[in-house]
Amino acid sequence: MSFFGTIWDGVGEMFDAIFNGDWSKENQIGATVRGWCGENETLADWINAGISLATLAAIASLSAMVLVYFERKVSGHMQRRLGPMRTGPHGIFQTLADGIKLFFKEGFRPKSADFFTYYLAPFIPMMGSFMILAVIPFDQHLQVANPELGIIYVAAVAGLAGFGLIIGAWGSNNKYSLLSGMRSGAQMISYEVSLLLAILLIVLVSGHTNLQEIIKTQEGGIFNWWIFKLPVLGLISFVFFIITTNAELNRTPFDLSEAESELGAGFHTEYSGICFSMFFLAEYVNMLIAASLATTLFLGGWHAPHPGLDYPGLGWLWFGAKTSCIIFLYFWFRWTFPRLRIDQMMDFEWRFLLPASMVSLLLAGVFMSMGWYIGD
Amino acid sequence: MTEVDKHGSRPQNLGAFEREPEKQDEEKPKQGMIARYCSLIFGGTKSLLTGMKVTIFTFLNPKSTVTQQYPENKDTLEMKERFRGQVIMPHNEDGEHNCTACTLCEKACPNGSINVLPTKNIAGKKILGKYIYRLDTCTICALCVEACPFDAIRMGQDFELATLNKDSLELVLNKKEGRWKS
Numbered sequence: 001m002s003f004f005g006t007i008w009d010g011v012g013e014m015f016d017a018i019f020n021g022d023w024s025k026e027n028q029i030g031a032t033v034r035g036w037c038g039e040n041e042t043l044a045d046w047i048n049a050g051i052s053l054a055t056l057a058a059i060a061s062l063s064a065m066v067l068v069y070f071e072r073k074v075s076g077h078m079q080r081r082l083g084p085m086r087t088g089p090h091g092i093f094q095t096l097a098d099g100i101k102l103f104f105k106e107g108f109r110p111k112s113a114d115f116f117t118y119y120l121a122p123f124i125p126m127m128g129s130f131m132i133l134a135v136i137p138f139d140q141h142l143q144v145a146n147p148e149l150g151i152i153y154v155a156a157v158a159g160l161a162g163f164g165l166i167i168g169a170w171g172s173n174n175k176y177s178l179l180s181g182m183r184s185g186a187q188m189i190s191y192e193v194s195l196l197l198a199i200l201l202i203v204l205v206s207g208h209t210n211l212q213e214i215i216k217t218q219e220g221g222i223f224n225w226w227i228f229k230l231p232v233l234g235l236i237s238f239v240f241f242i243i244t245t246n247a248e249l250n251r252t253p254f255d256l257s258e259a260e261s262e263l264g265a266g267f268h269t270e271y272s273g274i275c276f277s278m279f280f281l282a283e284y285v286n287m288l289i290a291a292s293l294a295t296t297l298f299l300g301g302w303h304a305p306h307p308g309l310d311y312p313g314l315g316w317l318w319f320g321a322k323t324s325c326i327i328f329l330y331f332w333f334r335w336t337f338p339r340l341r342i343d344q345m346m347d348f349e350w351r352f353l354l355p356a357s358m359v360s361l362l363l364a365g366v367f368m369s370m371g372w373y374i375g376d
Numbered sequence: 377m378t379e380v381d382k383h384g385s386r387p388q389n390l391g392a393f394e395r396e397p398e399k400q401d402e403e404k405p406k407q408g409m410i411a412r413y414c415s416l417i418f419g420g421t422k423s424l425l426t427g428m429k430v431t432i433f434t435f436l437n438p439k440s441t442v443t444q445q446y447p448e449n450k451d452t453l454e455m456k457e458r459f460r461g462q463v464i465m466p467h468n469e470d471g472e473h474n475c476t477a478c479t480l481c482e483k484a485c486p487n488g489s490i491n492v493l494p495t496k497n498i499a500g501k502k503i504l505g506k507y508i509y510r511l512d513t514c515t516i517c518a519l520c521v522e523a524c525p526f527d528a529i530r531m532g533q534d535f536e537l538a539t540l541n542k543d544s545l546e547l548v549l550n551k552k553e554g555r556w557k558s
């Protein structure tokens with residue numbers, strides 16, 4: 001009994017630390033765990049890592065569920081429908097029910113599919129999403145890892161998602177899937193160039209590759225966010241960033257790799273049950289990640305729109321609000337724009353987006369060296 | 377009655393779908409390459425923004441939703457005029473209809489769902505005896521309604537047509553023999 005009593009006291013202590021601790025100095029959860037373990041620092045590291053992983057898993061699955069629900073609702077209302085209405089009040093349990101259904105469905109593998117690649121593929125996008133989620137700065141001290149080359153790391157790992165699609169498409173031995181995989185490979189490689197140029201622009205103007213440092217350069221109100229701090233150019237490169245991430249996420253208007261009307265269901269034609277839901281989950285977690293990156297790079301991360309509203313420990317609320325706005329933007333695009341043709345998509349990237357982002361990168365250098373930006 | 381509601385929903389009757397005659401012999405002023413590039417980009421952006429305006433408008437106006445929560449709102453169910461249910465034959469107050477037993481609808485029906493059984497009145501004139509309509513083979517295509525020159529049949533609004541007895545799907549649409557102005 002006393003054992004449970006101790007644990008209960010410990011949990012109480014932790015909550016006390018979380019709600020009353022000084023978040024402006026360090027993460028109170030980690031600090032409390034370290035306090036418990038005292039000398040044994042290895043144990044503290046392991047426990048902290050466990051807590052972080054559990055939190056990431058919770059964030060990934062919960063956000064995917066919530067996002068799928070909202071996507072269906074938003075799409076419904078944009079098309080004069082209602083969206084899910086039956087499962088629970090206004091259909092709020094719909095995604096839960098779908099998840100349970102997917103979980104219990106038979107995972108069917110075509111006879112001629114390659115066993116290893118077929119079952120490996122669904123995990124790769126998911127793994128990539130988790131690896132990026134670990135460096136997303138949800139708040140000043142709410143970040144699992146803070147590598148010095150944070151943004152480079154994100155750019156490197158983001159390529160994994162496309163890799164998963166390609167080998168999944170190849171492994172399932174279906175010509176529609178293969179076509180879709182090739183398309184998505186071409187798309188990812190092309191748009192990654194412009195995405196990296198947009199990221200490079202922020203690295204150039206902020207002078208940091210560390211995500212927290214990038215956020216700290218945007219301190220002090222809405223006009224210090226990079227989207228407004230660089231007059232006009234910030235807005236333009238924000239638009240480029242949104243377009244390219246939209247392409248990286250394989251969402252309409254760039255959903256050529258899924259193209260239901262042309263390719264069946266694209267790369268996941270042969271996947272069912274839990275393997276399919278892994279792809280699906282990764283897609284939505286990736287959307288969360290892209291929106292978080294847009295928030296981090298352009299919208300001031302966890303800073304409030306006005307410096308007076310910055311309370312230590314509540315930055316994640318601002319972060320969440322901005323991220324939700326970007327996610328709504330993605331919804332809005334998806335349910336408005338028609339799908340591009342493959343040649344139009346390539347044309348747009350290589351003949352418009354790439355030159356334009358190069359010019360904007362050049363201009364950003366000029367702006368910085370001439371001091372044409374707001375603030376100091 | 378307009379053309380549209382007589383025939384149910386027929387796209388070629390809706391003016392919005394009509395194509396405008398293409399303008400010819402109107403040479404566009406020649407643009408330079410850069411001007412064309414810019415106009416492509418700005419024109420494209422503008423058309424995207426127009427689309428976004430439409431979707432955000434419908435999103436922010438839940439009243440524009442057309443979905444009906446059917447079994448719950450059975451009492452307040454609102455039918456659109458273009459909806460096509462089973463074929464009906466309208467009757468006036470005296471229970472008389474408009475059909476002359478010309479059998480054009482019978483010939484127009486691709487499924488043979490209609491049988492017009494004429495009879496003769498005392499004057500020896502051909503009148504409608506029985507108008508037999510088989511709901512089970514009807515595909516609700518409205519070709520019969522289009523074919524009728526006397527506007528005697530129409531597409532109704534009733535859609536709760538399920539039944540346990542297949543024989544009840546063979547209907548006699550006219551209430552009595554003959555026509556209201558013979």
Ligand code: SF4
Nearest residue numbers: 485514515517518520
């Ligand atoms: S609606 Fe079509 S199928 Fe039905 S009776 Fe008329 S013509 Fe025949």
Ligand code: SF4
Nearest residue numbers: 475476478479481524
């Ligand atoms: S319903 Fe019309 S087309 Fe058919 S027999 Fe009567 S008058 Fe002729």
